[in-house]
Amino acid sequence: MRVQLINNANVMKEAKVGFSWTTFFFGFFPALFRGDLKWAIIMFIVAAAIGIFTLGFGAWVVWLIFAFIYNKAYIRELLEKGYRPANEHSEQILKTKGIIVPNVSAPV
Secondary structure, eight states, X not given: OEEEEEOTTOOEEEEEOSOOHHHHHHTTHHHHHTTOHHHHHHXXXXXXXXXXXXXXXHHHHXXXXXXXXXXXXXXXXXXXXXXXXXXXXXXXXXXXXXSSOOOOOOOO
């Protein structure tokens, strides 16, 4: 499932919602290719630190954990940078997955 996000300069980015198979198989490289240096560095350092003590096998566990959380973190960072859902379908997906909270009016 993919969502489209757009910013004020009309730059559109498409992001996958849910499990990141590319992060699972390729570790920090998908974040690096997306230009998300912060998460690429975090993933590399954690995987390297755990991998040193486990002869490299721990890196796969780290990549598995990040595969579950990376796409959500990436979308949240885009939203913090000023991106917003480009259409109603994308907004509904983000609300359903709990990435953005729907506007709820407080009772008067």
